[in-house]
Structure formats: structure tokens, C-alpha cells
């Protein structure tokens with residue numbers, strides 16, 4: 314589905330970063346930090362963070378989207394690592410990222426527990442999670458976004474690996 318959607322010369326979500334990410338990006342800390350961008354699609358957010366000097370890995374299930382992300386990075390003259398993977402199955406190296414960025418990363422309910430565990434696993438102690446996602450109320454608005462109910466953010470870990478959650482919810486039509 315996403316490969317088809319991205320199979321156009323236009324950038325479906327544009328090439329400018331998500332507004333909430335732009336507002337919160339300073340929380341990642343002084344560059345360079347290792348940042349994992351979940352479901353980064355055509356790369357607008359990963360490329361933005363790479364432009365701030367971070368070492369960014371953009372992961373997405375769409376190879377078409379990631380090719381466009383790589384093209385955008387080249388166009389902007391920044392380095393971007395892309396990883397074509399299904400987030401409901403992929404396993405990340407433990408404590409390998411200073412920050413995880415999750416902007417409208419919606420996966421089917423059955424895959425969420427795995428993904429949430431992987432976010433905790435991938436983050437270094439004291440790492441930061443920046444998350445924006447639709448709330449369940451979005452389902453009835455008919456304004457876009459997933460048509461299944463959204464699980465709440467993952468629970469805080471009781472271990473020292475607990476990340477710092479920075480989250481926002483969105484109910485508008487566009488993924489700005």
C-alpha cells in the first residue's frame with residue numbers, strides 16, 4: 314500500500330519536517346546523537362535531523378519511500394542511513410540510539426507490543442522518545458490516518474532503561 318502511495322515524483326508529506334518534531338528536536342541534545350526515525354517514509358523528518366548534525370537511521374517498510382528519503386538526503390547534502398524493515402518484526406541492537414522519533418508510526422494492534430519493546434530496547438539509558446500519533450478519537454473524524462484503534466504509548470519501564478517520553482497526539486487531517 315505505502316509503496317503504491319509513494320510511487321510518485323511528489324513527496325506525499327512534503328519535504329519539510331513535522332511541526333511537533335521541529336518544536337521538540339532540541340530535546341535530543343547536542344549533535345551528533347544517534348537517532349532512529351521509525352516509519353520515516355520519504356524521509357522528511359530523518360533528513361531534517363541529519364541536517365541538524367545527527368547520525369540518523371530511517372527505518373520504514375516501504376522501499377519506495379526510503380529511496381525517496383535517500384534522494385532527499387542527497388539533495389540536501391546530508392548523510393542518512395536507511396533500513397527497509399517491518400517494525401512489527403525487526404529487532405534492534407540494544408542501547409544503540411540516543412533518541413527514537415516516531416511520527417505517525419501506526420502499526421496493526423498485534424504488532425504494537427513487539428514495536429514498543431523494541432523502542433525500549435533500542436534506546437540507551439536516558440534516551441529520548443519523541444512521539445506524535447493519532448488518538449482513537451481520530452477514527453470517527455474521517456480525516457485520514459489509520460482506521461484501527463490506536464494503542465496508548467508504551468508503558469514506562471520500571472528499569473533504569475526507561476526513556477524520556479515526549480509525546481503529542483494529533484487529530485487533524487494532514488500529517489504535518
Ligand SMILES: C[S@@+](CC[C@H](N)C(=O)[O-])C[C@H]1O[C@@H](n2cnc3c(N)ncnc32)[C@H](O)[C@@H]1O
Pocket residue numbers: 315326331351352353354355356357358372373374375378398399400401416417418419420488
Ligand atoms: C503516515 S506515514 C508517516 C511517514 C513519516 N513518519 C512522516 O511523518 O512523513 C506512515 C509510514 O509508516 C510506514 N509503516 C507502516 N507500517 C509499517 C511497519 N510495519 N514497519 C515499518 N514501517 C511501517 C509506512 O510505510 C509509512 O511510510
